[in-house]
Amino acid sequence: MVSIKPPLIAVIGSDGSGKTTVCEHLVLCLQKYGPTEKVHLGKQAGNVGRAVVKLPLMGNSLGKAIERNKVKTASKLPGPVPALVIMSFVLRRLLRFRHMLACRRRGLIVLADRYPQTQIPGAYDGTVFPADADGSRFVSWLAELERSAFRWMASHKPDLVIKLNVDLDVACARKPDHRREALAKKIEITPQLTFGGAPLVDIDANQPLGDVLADAQKAITEFMVARGYHYAGGDAAIVDLNPQ
Numbered sequence: 001m002v003s004i005k006p007p008l009i010a011v012i013g014s015d016g017s018g019k020t021t022v023c024e025h026l027v028l029c030l031q032k033y034g035p036t037e038k039v040h041l042g043k044q045a046g047n048v049g050r051a052v053v054k055l056p057l058m059g060n061s062l063g064k065a066i067e068r069n070k071v072k073t074a075s076k077l078p079g080p081v082p083a084l085v086i087m088s089f090v091l092r093r094l095l096r097f098r099h100m101l102a103c104r105r106r107g108l109i110v111l112a113d114r115y116p117q118t119q120i121p122g123a124y125d126g127t128v129f130p131a132d133a134d135g136s137r138f139v140s141w142l143a144e145l146e147r148s149a150f151r152w153m154a155s156h157k158p159d160l161v162i163k164l165n166v167d168l169d170v171a172c173a174r175k176p177d178h179r180r181e182a183l184a185k186k187i188e189i190t191p192q193l194t195f196g197g198a199p200l201v202d203i204d205a206n207q208p209l210g211d212v213l214a215d216a217q218k219a220i221t222e223f224m225v226a227r228g229y230h231y232a233g234g235d236a237a238i239v240d241l242n243p244q
């Protein structure tokens with residue numbers, strides 16, 4: 001018997017773990033079982049920052065504020081303008097999260113690229129405002145709003161989390177434009193995240209891409225069968241797991 005609420009599956013991993021490629025492949029796999037929606041639940045600060053700097057008049061100054069606030073730890077809360085920039089990202093994430101919940105209510109299988117977490121504040125799709133830091137009353141209020149938003153999002157536990165574990169040297173080779181220190185932090189945190197006790201599948205993302213995709217597809221297939229799902233119709237589409 002298929003569960004009333006369709007599955008919510010999240011894929012997490014450091015930059016350089018192949019997360020985007022794995023998600024694109026898994027969407028095709030999940031579509032065999034029914035209508036599927038892929039959502040991105042990360043900050044997407046880079047994409048937004050590039051769009052913001054193109055705005056007239058305030059573009060450059062807001063872009064600099066975004067760049068400054070990519071640093072997740074500080075002894076003081078940021079000023080009002082950077083704090084509002086941070087909250088703009090929080091609001092974007094809330095809108096995308098609500099969209100994801102609406103998709104589930106419509107009966108869609110959901111695949112999430114990244115997932116909000118409250119376990120480790122200040123890192124890895126967690127809160128941005130530093131915890132227990134001094135600041136103005138207004139900014140402290142915004143920081144509490146952010147924490148409340150993340151607590152609410154994290155209360156919706158995924159049905160399955162696929163973790164892509166990658167070594168630092170491999171990630172750096174795949175993402176030479178990323179700072180090694182930032183990648184190292186994400187790679188260190190990945191094994192610690194539990195997402196409220198959600199079922200986890202660990203995948204070695206150091207493998208060749210074809211092997212990573214095959215392992216991820218196997219995890220999805222076993223999970224969907226255990227949930228009582230079967231192919232929606234016809235033979236499964238053949239996907240080349242080892243593209244040349």
